[in-house]
Each structure stands twice: as structure tokens, then as C-alpha cells.
Amino acid sequence: MASSEYTEVVVEGRKVRLRAPAAEAIPAYGAATRVVGTAAQRVDALEKVTGRAVYPSDLRLPGMVHARFVRSARAHARITSMDLSHAEKVPGFLAAIGPSELSEKSLKDMLGRELPILTEEPKYYGEEILAVCAETDDAARAAAREVRITYETLPFSVDPEERVRAGQFVGGGWTPTGPGRPAVYERGNVQKAMAAANRIIERTYRTAPNVHSSIEPHAAVASYEEGRWTVWESTQGVFAVREELAAMLGAPLLSVRVIGTHMGGGFGSKVSAGKYTFIAAYLAKKLGRPVRCVQDRSEEFVSPYGRPPSVVTIKAAVRPDGKLLAIEQKGIHAAGPYGFGAEWGHAEDMAAEMYACDNVRTETYAALTHTPPPCAMRAPGHAQAAFSLEQMMDEIAREIGMDPVEFRLKNLPARDPVSGKPIAVPRGSHGLAECLKKGGELFQWKKRRKETRDAPPPRFRRGVGVAATAWSAGGGPPASVVIRIHADGVAELFAGAADIGTGTRTALAQIASEETGVPVDRIRVTNADTALTSYCLPSYGSLTLASTGPAVRRAAVACRRQLLSIASDILEAPEKNIVLAGGRATRPASRKTPESSVPIAKLVELSASREIVGLGEREGNPDMSIRSHGAQFVAVEVDTETGTIEVTDLVAVNDSGRVINPTMFKSQQYGGVTMGLGMGLTEERVYDLETGRPLNPNLTDYKVPTILDQPAAFQAVPLEVPYDGNNLGAKGLGEPPIIPTAAAVANAVYDAIGIRLAALPLTPKRVIDALHPPESKP
Template sequence: MSTAHVPAARTAGAPQAPAPELPPDRAVLPAVIGTAVQRVDAVEKVTGRAAYAADVRLPRMLHGAVVRSPHAHARIVSVDTSLAERLPGVHAVVTGADTARIKWGAFRPDLYPLALEKVRYVGDEIAAVAAVDVETARRAAELVRVEYEVLPAVLSLDEALAEGAPLVHDDAAGNLAHEFSFDRGGADAWFDRSDVIVEGVWQSTRQWHSSIETIGCTAEWSQDRVTLWVNTQTPFLARQRYATALGMPLRAVRVVQTEVGGGFGGKSGDDNTSVICAILARKAGRPVQLVNTREEEFLASRPRIPMRYHVRLGFTSDGLVTAKDIDMIADNGAYTGKAQAVLGAATVRHDALFNYRAVRARSRLVYTNLVPTGAFRGFGNPSADWAVGQAWDLAATRLGIEPPDLFLLNAVEAGSVSPHNHRIGSCELKQCIRRAAKAIGWYEKRAAPTPNRGLAMGVSVHVSGRRSFGDYDGSSAMVRLAEDGRAVVIVGEGEIGTGARTTLAQIAAAELGLPVADITVTRPDTDLTTHALGALASRVTYVAGNAVKRAAEHACEQLLAAAARQLDRPASELWVEDGVVHAPPAAGDDTPVQVPVGVVVRAELYRPDGQPIVGMGAFDNPSEFPDQSRFGNESGAYNFVAEAAEVEVDPATGAVTVLELAAAVDCGTVLNPPLAQGQVEGAIAQGLGMAITERFAWADGAPTRPSFTDYKLPTAGVMPKLHVEFADSYEPTGPYGAKGVGEIALDPVPSIVASAVADAVGVRVHELPITAEKIYWGIHDPDGRAREEGESR
């Protein structure tokens, strides 16, 4: 076997160059690791050959449309589908009566595939139509007549929690979907010993994923079994939930992942689109395709959860943090999805950043008659950092300590253990803080301040996978060597645009000694690939990467054993490089032995009792399943970031411009620098959208114009000058020292923009987004009543 981090294919006999730039406890990394390898899907995407959800074409395929509620809360008196059914070209109309009448959901089953008796938000699905084309389906949907009895609705957290408030769900007293609390370390005693205490209330808002591709599905039945082609991030997990919603055994549902045009948590399989598509296809007796319009995406997908935090922090006079206390309320919307898990992460994860002596929290997830919420890149961290990060900035001001210095004084290091038993392995948070401060020119700008310009810094921590779905956060893979010299990596994790298939191909290539071009990574298919949890929690590189690495090691062992038999040489003398098995010259012969991998594989197969070369590998995240109060080491590897921003504020208008933003990321070994750089830059862009541009005007429980006309994504003109750096870091449990990078850089952005505005003009915004109007009134009428813009639902 290979020594750590060196491919099994090159463990003996192969010349290996020294690498003095690496610490002595690290072995030499293969050349393909840390290299800007071209994405394996690049040609398909730039030529338009990549097949997304709307590109699926099946014989006799119909198209679907959904009838949605115009009311936030109403009783369904009757549904008349007769006009729609008579429209030429219509093949099926379904309502709740055509469903299994089973509630489903990832953690709290509370959602019917089509509404029964009640609708609970504007956009709730009531009926659906399948027709020969999209236009006919939409016309038919407009012909479905629904009679409603409008009911009182709760359209905010305060309304939902008010005494005697209407219930969104009759089985959720007080409109509470979930709550938990803890006090670890005795917070009151530590606050009593604190010299400085800061506190405040901050509220985040809904943010939509706004992927370039909307949610879509194509369904086809074969007798009593349905195949779903879906742009989901989590094919196997989605399959389990779809089977429940359809009232069918798991074996009756097959999910095939199409190309995914961006996910960001929004394609985790928590919405009804695929289930409705399957119900339509069953009734029509033909394949059906259902793809959301952009308006539907805004009305009925699962945006980021708005959260209101009351934060209290204690410190000694010399800057050591003592205690943290938060009281957090999250707006679940009408249905739960993954919101319960998001609530937990938003409550505890940031406690793994600093050496808190005590932490206390009370967290509540509250039903409202608004669009359901769910997973979004960062999974609760951005909302937590928005509030807690600003409290730390306030503390730095009160203590008279520069934020980078305050962070360095309190930051965790390798070996630290959080109050929730998060056990920190590799950790270069302090290195990140120093690098971000240097990149932004922190101390030079402090020495020569510019009027109306402000600086701020924030930090965050994220997981590399998390045990959320049963006591398992693993992955498995198979690597099959083909007689043409290629390798096929069979793995069910999938690709959502991040470059995961490329990274997994690099790992396999490094272990097998093959060029990346000779590695094929399969797409997920619940019938054909190994079981996988999918693209969530920044887990694919770390968890699936380890599984692929082990499978490739296993395949390479078999390859070398086969070559040893064929060449009559000890396997210890052989190695693989560039797709060729090498052996030193035989005694008395100066000619080196070189046999293509395909020749060895074919010879091993085409012989008496021949065998294919197939490697198996599995890896389970070395973590714990947290208890109900979120105590437990939820991940085997934690990634960190420090970010600093400089903004300029126009005091005449309140307009804010983010001039520079520096991000220093600890993600272990960077396997593919351009891919990692792209993940950081994209995350920063989404963070800026959350901070300053993305909002709706609301009326009667819904956005007034659910389109990009009102909802402004950050464009190139909004982006600041970026400084992106990666810490010199190595995670011993990761593949070649790598850990997650996909989400972490989004987390601190809203907080540091707000704190930089406060540094520039003395106005601290407490409710997202950070608009010119809020800043203007903070400057010109700081003692006036709060002026809200109505976009904070």
C-alpha cells in the first residue's frame, strides 16, 4: 500500500522528487493534485450539449402546469376541473384527491403533494394539468375554478407568536414548528464576571437561490414504477421523500440526476415539483415534464430562512470573551422542509470560532403563512454571522481593540473543543485573520483614514459534511478499470456546477496513475450508482473524495497484482504513470518495461477464470450524531474563513459602495485552484446580494412582482476588488489534506458590510438588506422612528 497521500500506483520503484516546500510530516503530493485541471464537463457546457432538466425529451411527452393559491390562508371549498379537462390537448388534471394524502418532509412531515382542505401561503399547490405543450397546460390551469373561504393569516413572526394567533397547522400549538435551548458552562455566572457586555437585535431576510436554471422534473411510469429525471442536488435523499409523498415503496421510485444549473441548497428535494410531475404522469399514462417558471420559483421554492437574533456577549477588560447568549426566532414559512436542521446550525455552529467559556441559547422555528423556507448556501451561518459578527464588532469598539486583534486573542486553534463538543482538527483561523488584514491593508488604512470610508472584519466556520440524516454521513464508490485503459468512477454524489466531478476525477487519477482525461465520473442514478447523500454541507470533496480515493487505491492494488503475474515481477517493483505500468529493466537488460494499463486489464479479463478490475471504497465522516440540543462533534473537519471589507458611504444619499473585500480561506489542500477560487468568488457575490441588493416589496403575504425586475442580483458593477487567498493548511483526515470550501466565503459578508458602514458613518443597520434609505435616515434622523421599507419578510 502507499504511504499517506502518495498514490498506491507509485509506492515502489517510481522515482519521486523531494518537496522541501512541504512540512516533513507530509508526503509528496501527486502532480495532478493542486493543479488547474480543466473541468471534465467544460466542453459539454460551452457547446450546449449538456442536458439540463428542460432538455429531457421522451416519446409522447406531455408538459405540466400548476394551479396555485392566490391567498395566504384559506379553506378550499371546492375545486372544479371540468373546463380544464375539456380543453383540447389536455390529457390529465389532478387535485389532492388524486394523491396518497400523505404528509411528507425531511424532518417534520407537514406538506401534502397537493393541498387538501386548506392552503397556507400564496403559491401553495392545489391542482395540476398535463397537456400537449406548455402553453396549453397553462391555459388549462387558468380554467380550474377554486372556491375559497379566506381565513385570517399570520404574515410575520410577531403576528404568529401573538396570543390567540390563528394557527398555520392545527398540530403546532403557538405556531411553533420546533424549539430547543441549552446553557453550557453557566452563562449567568460568566456574565457576572464580565467587564464589558454588548448586546443588540438583528434580523435577516428571505434570500432566493436564483439559480440560472429553475427547478424541473420529467416523470415516466413503467407499470407500477416511476423514473424521475430531476435537477436535484440529493438524488438518493430526494428519492426517499418522493416515495413517501407518493405512498409507494422505495423500490418503486428511481431518480436520475440531470445536469444541474446551480443549486445552492434550493434543489434539495423539499418542494412538490417532482411529486406533482409523477402524479400527473401516472394519471396521463404518458411521460410529463414540469419546469418552474421564474415567477413560480419566487413563489414556491424554499428561500433562505429569515431569523431574528437577540445577541449578548461578555468580555473581560483585556478582551477575553466570557459568555454568549442568544435568543433566536426563525420564520419557517408555511412548511418545514430542512428548516429544523438549519435552525440548529444557526444556533450552535459559530460557537466553534472562539474560546467561549459559556454559551446559552433559546431557538424557535415559527410557522407563518408565507412561502416555506429551507436550505441555502451557508445553511444558517450567514444569518448567525450577520448578528453575532456585528456584536463582536461592537465589542471591539467598546474595548478599544482592533477587530483582527480581538479575533486573534480569542480564536480557536487545532485541538480546541467548542462548548458543543465540536473537536477542531486542522485549523488555520489565525493565519486567515492575519492574511485578510494584510490583504486589505488594515493597519495602513487605520493609520491614514479616509472620510466616509470604513473597515470591518468577520470570521466564520463551516463543516465538511455533517451527520444529519440518521447516524451516517458517508459515501461509497466503485472504480472500474476498462480494457481500453480508462477508469470509470461510479459514485452517486453528483455535480451541481461546483466542479465536483472534476475534483473526484483528479483524486482517482492521482491514485491510479492515469491522466484525468482517462477518468469518467458517472452521474447519479439511484438504480446504477452507489448510495450517496449528495451535494450538501460542503461534503463532496471531503467525504466522497475519500471514498473515491479508497476505491481507486483498491483498483490499483488489483492492477499491480495482475501486472505482476503477467510480467513475472514482484508488485513492489511496479508503478503506474501516465496510463502505463512501469517496471525497471530486467537483469542484464537496459530496456525498461512499459505496458499500457488497458493491455494489463484486458489480459486479466481474457484468461481462464478472468476477473474484471473493480475497486470498492467507502468513507464515513469521523463525527458524531448530535443530540436534540445539538451537542456532538457534527463533522470530522471544519473549514474557516476570515474576511475584511472596505466600504465608502455617500452621506448625502446613504448609498454604499463596497470598494475592496479580502477573503482568506482555510480549506486544507486546494485540489484545483481555479475551482476553489470560483467557489469563493461566487459565495462572496451571493453574500453581497444578501447584504445590499436582494429584496422584494411585499403585499398580502407575497412579493408584489416576483421577478428579477424587482429582485436585484449583484452584477459586475456591484462587485468590489477582490483579494482571495488560501491558507497553508492540511487536513490529515481529508483526501490529500483537503476539506470543504463551497459555502464558507458567503457567511461573513453581510455582517462585515454592515460593520464597515458603521465604521464609515456611525450608522449600524439592524435589518437586512442594508439600503441607502436606512443609512440616510440613520445619518440625518438618528433619533427618529424606524423607517422600514416593507421588504423584510
């Protein structure tokens, strides 16, 4: 498949077409692979289970000191006084930094909107006011507690709908508008289509504010020596942190080295430098000692924010034969007081992209709430959007008496309805159609759907539901990888990508092993270190494997060619007859000659360079809409007397092209679905409306699902629909599995009890309130 030839950029106001770097095509994998596609054990499994893997928050450097934030106790206030005299008396106190010292400094989001690092006029509960630093973490906490602040309380609202009614909003999404104007997307003529249609359904859906709940909190350790910073950061992207931190410090790029080899989860919350990063680096220079700045669990609930709450009203029109005629959507989401990060809350893309529909109009309101700025959280926007869109698809399918699977199949787009580009379906099959068909078979959808419809309503009512997803996950440049094979046969692989727990390091080693023949356990992966590895984007947007993986393969192929050339001379055989595997180059036995082989170590030793080096860069993508698809089928049992929803069966089918490691593929499905079940059934950050404070900033009252909350029968199924848009044939998978889960559960609950639950999470309270409406007061 041809790469896109040009990228259009703007240079000093001029449009320039940049040619994609010329790259020699690498043939697709043959019918059989030796290492790719196997369930190789994680390369760092032993390090992690024995505790030898050092995470940034674990790091203790000689002479290291500790920084903590003083946070606002008000949702909106002006600070009238700050008294540090008690804090300064805490034994071990070293320094405090206030807003005036950093008045010129700010964080910037992807659209250039700014967020102060410290503020004198906090606009949400928990906003950072001061940073204090002390010899020990306990002393830093004590000093932070001893700071006396008086506030003049100002009006606030944490309710996005209230803020929109008051005109306090900006347009959301990636092409934001100014204050007081929603972002609008429109194609066709929705009004006309609605007027002509006779089957129209409208409903408002609400999702709750969610929190990433990464096991490792946000953390940075910084040291400053001889004009250079070294920062160990729990991050999804060391290069993003380097760029942003260098800009904030006003320092050259190369004066900042960021290391993030191991990190304990991000889910979108660690894609850029944080306030804690800056404070650690700033204090490290100021004090001349390494500084650690780590957040508590309770702080994780205020900074940064997670998935903002959304209110989506959707209206859809359908023809009796199942053709989707029009979708009209109005979406409101909390965007914090600054609009900073508003791009992460919008729930609009999915309504526009997912199905073939000629008439679509969406309006997005990013409400300026007194809550923390939103940040990306696993499938930002899509997870919220799926809850409304995929329930609406269920509703209108039922409205016309059509099976919701059939209905979706009937409305699949061949081209991306927004960009007009063809959807990458090289061999005539549609990934989503395949997922829906396969999932339906495994789940026995038709049979079970009939069973639940025929069953009489007992105390426990059963229902089944389905929902689908599409997520752009083709990856792409930039990604550059170096592989060095040494004279002892050990290979080093240098890649900039962070492994955020998905197994990136292992998958990359497998790809390198496939070509070079160096066994996976003889490959050392050095990743996410700006001094040792080459630039790449953060591990977000499900792009890591599909971006860096093809670059690894290209680097490995470069090594392979050199190894084969030497092996060909030694084994006196043409290159095509030599197999690189198991750490050896082998010429298989033929009728005339017995098998002969030579260790890869020997080939390297005999090479002119005494080290085999391969460089690989990510090629461009084909000019297509590249999507990872998925469908989920669930069965629920609703206890109508207690409102408890038990998800008894779940089938998750995902197509993201070639599977590099089936164990880790399924782990992504299990993890994403579990997070989706949390979003659907238990997770909600509860705000006190009187004070604007989150009331459950802890993992006991903010309820992440436990292993006992998993479906009893849970099938995670990889579906390898062939894809040839990159040399691996792989697309991304990190985000798709969370997207349809909550909607699929809600659809099943409707099937069970005949009531549409349109607000998350689906708690026993919501079920009971729906089934046994509280008597209205006279």
C-alpha cells in the first residue's frame, strides 16, 4: 500500500508540502512467524515482581529532599493572606515557593491554552497555591499543613449545565471557538431530514466524572548538576515532558534529560509535564539538591482531573428499513475554569464518524466549571460518546423492530463520513462487521436475545446487550529506533516509547527477535530516556505499537541483512537459504549437505564493525481512515429487589490487525473492559455542591472494580482482520476496549427491565429508583 506522499504544514504563514521520507518497502510477514504472535513472557516480569524495577516514585537519591503542594480549600476564592511563619518553624523546612515567584510560568495544553502553576485566586478545590520543600516527606507534609491561608470566598459552580445556562462556556473539541459559542460540526441538512422522517427518538444521557486511579501517583524526581537537569518522571512521554519542561525553565532542550523507563500507569493523565515536574526541577536548581515531588492518593483526585462529566442529548431519525437518516447531538461537558484541556472532554467525534449517516449536526459546549481542568482518560470523548450513541442505536433499532446487530451492519460506512477517506479494509472485509459477526457467534446472540425476550419476569431479570466502537489507531511517524547487536550475541534496542504497562518493551523485543534471530531474553530494551533514545510521541491515542513497532522491524531488518551477508560467506549458502533463529544462523540440511550453523555472536565478532547496527524509521501511513474496531456482547442479571446488576457473561472482540503477543492483547481487553465496567457500574467522583469539594478522594469510596466484579464468563477475543498499512500489519488497541462497555451493559439492562437507564454509573440506587419510583410528595 502506498504511503501518503505529502504532509501539509505552515511555515511562516506559507503552506508547504513536505515530502514523506523515502523508505524502501519491507515485505509483509510470511505465512508463519516464529516469535511475533507468540505469548512471550514480559521482558521485565522478573524485575517487576521482585521489586527491582525502580519507578520514579520509588527513587531515592543521596541528599534528596521533598516537595509538597499547599492546595486551595475553596472551590473559588481570592487569597487575602498567607502566613508561613508556622511552616518555617517545622524542623527540616527548607523553602517555600509562592505564586508571585512563578507568575510568569504556566502549563500549556495542546491548543496553547494556559494554566498557572501556582495561583493567588484558586478556581477549583485543590488548586495549587504554594509548594513547600523539606528534608523529609513527613516534614514537607507537616510544613504544608502549617501554612495558614485566609480566603475571600467567591461564587462557584461545579455543575456544567448550570454554567452553560449562565453563558460560561467555550466551544470544545479540537477546533475551539471563543467564549459563549459552541463548537459546531455539520454535514447534510439535519433539520430537513428530521422534518421528513417519521421515526425520531431523543434522549439525554449523562456520564459521571471518573478518575484514572493509576497505581503509581503523579511523580517526578529532579536533580540539577552542571547546568543540566535529570528528571525521572512517571510519564507516558519523556520527549513531551522534556519539551514542555525546557520551555517552562527557559532552558535549551538538551539541558533537560527525562527518564521514564518504568511507570505505574497513566491512562492519559501523564502525557505532559505536570506542575509537580516543574516544581521538582525548579527547586532542584534553587536548592542544589535532588528534589522529589510526588502526589498523595487524595491529590490524584484533584490534580490533574480525569474524565469530565458529560451531558449528551441525542436525537436520531431512522427509516423503517433501518437506514439511519439523521443524528443531532448537543453535548455539554465540564472543562474546568480555564478551558485548559477542554479538548479531552468532547463527546462529539463518535456521533459524526461511527456510522454512515448523511445528516449530522453536533454542538459542543465546554462548560467553565470550578472543577480541575480535564485531561485525557482512556479513549477521551469516545467512552462518553459511546454511552449515548450506542444506546441510541439500540433504541432506534428496537423502534423499528430490527436486531441491533443487523441495524449496525446496515449502517457501516465504507468511507470515513467526516474526512471522506476510505476506511482501510484491504481485503474487502469491514473490521467492525467482522467483530460484530464473530462476537455474535461466540455469544450466541440471536438465541440468547430470544431467550431473554421470552422469559417471564422473575425476581432476577436477564437481558443481553451489544455495543460497538471504532477508534483511529493507525499510529505513524515520528519514531526512530536503533538496534545494536554486540559480539556476545546480546542485542540492545533503543526506543523512545514509554511502556505504560501494556507490554510495549516485550512486543518490541519480539519484533526485533523475529528478524534478527536474537532470542527475546537476549534483547535489552532501553526505552523512554531522552539522552539515549530517539524522539517519539507519548504513549497515548493507542499509537505506540503501531508507531514504534514498524520502526523496530525496519531496524531489525537492517541488522538481519548484515547478519545474513556474513552468514552466507561462512556457511557457503545463499542468504535466502539461511534461517536466523534461536541465536544462530542456520543453513538447513539439504539432500547433499548436513545442517550447519554459526552463533550470531560469531557473526558479529567477524563483522567489519564488530557490532551490528540497524536504524529504523517509521514510514508514513496510507491516505486512509485507519480504525481499530471492536464489539462487546454482555448478559446481565438484574436483581429487581436490590437493584444489583451482575454482568454474568461478556464477549469482547477486537480487530486491530496483527496480534504481536496474544497474552498482552487479551490483557488490554481485560483491562479496558474492567475500566469500562467501573465507568458503567461503580465509579463516580462525588462533588459536594455546597462547597465544590470532591467527597470521595480515596480508593474506598471511589469504587474501582475488584476482581470479584468481573463477569463470571469473560471471553476476550483477538480478531486479526488483515491490514497492510504498515510493515507490521498492526494497529493500536489500548483504548478501544473501554469504549463500548458501559453502553453494552446499559443496553442489556434495558433488555432485562424495560427501562432505559441514561445516567452513569448504574448503581443499585439508580435501578431501584427506576423500578420503584419514590412516591412523590403531595
